[in-house]
Amino acid sequence: MVRSLATCIFCKIIKGEIPSYKLVETEKVFSFLDIGPLAKGHALIIPKYHAEKFHEVPDEYLGDVLPAAKKIALALGAENYNLLQNNGRIAHQEVDHVHFHVIPKPAPGDAEG
């Protein structure tokens, strides 16, 4: 990892200091299940570079993000899902380490859980 912050929970997840359910990992990104899923399979993808906002992430850390999102989407097999990325409190960012959400959207009436 090129840059981490000792107090950041997502940097700790990358280092294995906080447990997570790992999905895809490459040299540049790490992905895992969201602890408070909006739907079953809700995943997060994070660069292995501590930056608060998207525009601060070096390009070399972004190249693996979309392929990881595609792998997760294929694995989920969801017909409907959102790819989402929030920057700043007003835009609903809660964790200050850039992350991309993959959020399945079950059809009304689909079983959850």
Ligand code: 5GP
């Ligand atoms: P944001 O609102 O910042 O875009 O999303 C932050 C996400 O991180 C939330 O969906 C929240 O449930 C998730 N999250 C926060 N802390 C942890 C954690 O310690 N482990 C995991 N797996 N997800 C977390």
Ligand code: ZN
């Ligand atoms: Zn971090």
